[in-house]
Amino acid sequence: MTPLPGSIDTEAVIAAIEPAKDVDGLHPWSQGKLLRGLPTFLPATPAGVQQLLIRSGHPPDGKHVVICGRSGLVGRPLAALLLQKQRGANATVTVCHTGTADLASMTRQADILVAAMGRARSITADMVREGAVVIDVGTNSVPDATRKSGQRLVGDVDYDAVREKAAAITPVPGGVGPMTRAMLLVNTVLAAEGGPG
Amino acid sequence: MTPLPGSIDTEAVIAAIEPAKDVDGLHPWSQGKLLRGLPTFLPATPAGVQQLLIRSGHPPDGKHVVICGRSGLVGRPLAALLLQKQRGANATVTVCHTGTADLASMTRQADILVAAMGRARSITADMVREGAVVIDVGTNSVPDATRKSGQRLVGDVDYDAVREKAAAITPVPGGVGPMTRAMLLVNTVLAAEGGPG
Numbered sequence: 001m002t003p004l005p006g007s008i009d010t011e012a013v014i015a016a017i018e019p020a021k022d023v024d025g026l027h028p029w030s031q032g033k034l035l036r037g038l039p040t041f042l043p044a045t046p047a048g049v050q051q052l053l054i055r056s057g058h059p060p061d062g063k064h065v066v067i068c069g070r071s072g073l074v075g076r077p078l079a080a081l082l083l084q085k086q087r088g089a090n091a092t093v094t095v096c097h098t099g100t101a102d103l104a105s106m107t108r109q110a111d112i113l114v115a116a117m118g119r120a121r122s123i124t125a126d127m128v129r130e131g132a133v134v135i136d137v138g139t140n141s142v143p144d145a146t147r148k149s150g151q152r153l154v155g156d157v158d159y160d161a162v163r164e165k166a167a168a169i170t171p172v173p174g175g176v177g178p179m180t181r182a183m184l185l186v187n188t189v190l191a192a193e194g195g196p197g
Numbered sequence: 198m199t200p201l202p203g204s205i206d207t208e209a210v211i212a213a214i215e216p217a218k219d220v221d222g223l224h225p226w227s228q229g230k231l232l233r234g235l236p237t238f239l240p241a242t243p244a245g246v247q248q249l250l251i252r253s254g255h256p257p258d259g260k261h262v263v264i265c266g267r268s269g270l271v272g273r274p275l276a277a278l279l280l281q282k283q284r285g286a287n288a289t290v291t292v293c294h295t296g297t298a299d300l301a302s303m304t305r306q307a308d309i310l311v312a313a314m315g316r317a318r319s320i321t322a323d324m325v326r327e328g329a330v331v332i333d334v335g336t337n338s339v340p341d342a343t344r345k346s347g348q349r350l351v352g353d354v355d356y357d358a359v360r361e362k363a364a365a366i367t368p369v370p371g372g373v374g375p376m377t378r379a380m381l382l383v384n385t386v387l388a389a390e391g392g393p394g
Contacts, residue, residue, distance in 0.1 A: 028229030028233055028235065031229035032228035032230070034229075035225075035277060036208070036225055036228055037273075070282070072233045076232055076233075076234075076280065077232065083294070085267065091296070092292065093292050095276070095290050101260075
């Protein structure tokens with residue numbers, strides 16, 4: 001649903017959604033249930049990241065997950081999701097952001113590093129521990145004269161350099177994006193079947 | 198309001214509260230607004246911890262806050278609160294819990310350490326960095342033959358040893374508890390005046 005045009009009050013639109021149909025998982029009611037650990041529609045990108053980790057054989061359980069970025073769409077709900085006391089979660093979670101004093105000292109501690117700041121290729125190889133699992137949620141347009149459009153999509157991670165150190169890494173495009181769409185469909189099916197809880 | 202007797206479904210009771218009167222800040226609607234960074238009734242203990250930090254001259258801004266414990270009453274909402282991009286918050290936040298692999302290696306990184314696990318005196322001096330600010334949210338009854346009641350209240354921090362290293366530390370009883378009650382009164386006044394946002 002988001003982003004909406006700047007002239008529209010996104011929070012007012014979200015608050016107007018019937019919680020039983022909130023397949024984006026963005027309504028405060030849904031997010032409050034998430035924070036409280038109750039069954040709810042999970043926001044699609046955080047749920048996609050969780051499923052990527054579980055299904056690729058890198059479950060977050062007992063791991064230190066460092067999330068860069070505290071957006072309402074990704075960073076904060078993902079932290080709430082991965083903290084929960086249940087299988088496929090149960091991670092120690094650190095959330096970093098523009099106010100973090102020494103970002104690299106935090107990211108280098110990550111067993112699982114999630115980049116969701118929206119700054120092109122800002123996670124460089126020196127910021128990643130050998131053998132870390134790296135999930136790139138960023139989607140940034142950068143100029144590219146070789147493309148007809150004059151631009152191309154890159155993530156928040158310096159992919160070519162970081163892939164040499166990472167045990168596993170998601171590409172952009174093609175990594176988290178398709179998972180987001182899949183999880184939105186999961187929520188839509190859940191809603192049709194009577195809701196998540 | 199909590200804890201309720203075990204025979205009562207706490208979540209059902211919370212969900213039955215009118216959000217406009219939710220002065221405990223525990224309703225999913227309130228907690229979802231908190232997670233999304235919208236004006237809402239803040240849960241009293243997390244709000245009390247934040248005010249303690251600000252008013253004692255140890256604002257969390259730019260600091261690394263390590264929270265031990267992920268309860269719905271303290272750990273998770275406190276993380277959501279201190280992460281927010283605003284003055285009196287803006288901290289890098291790590292949440293640790295029973296699933297954390299090496300708790301001491303996390304707690305020793307804390308500029309501000311919040312103990313909210315509910316285990317008597319489990320944060321020992323070797324787990325605390327020299328000069329850290331320590332907030333003890335724990336309230337545990339331990340046997341004490343010198344008291345008429347046969348017991349006394351202690352926190353989650355080994356106070357006598359940790360106070361030697363900490364720049365500042367809250368006692369139990371008398372630290373966070375009175376702040377919790379004060380913040381509940383703040384919310385009650387806010388509700389009477391038409392709500393928080």
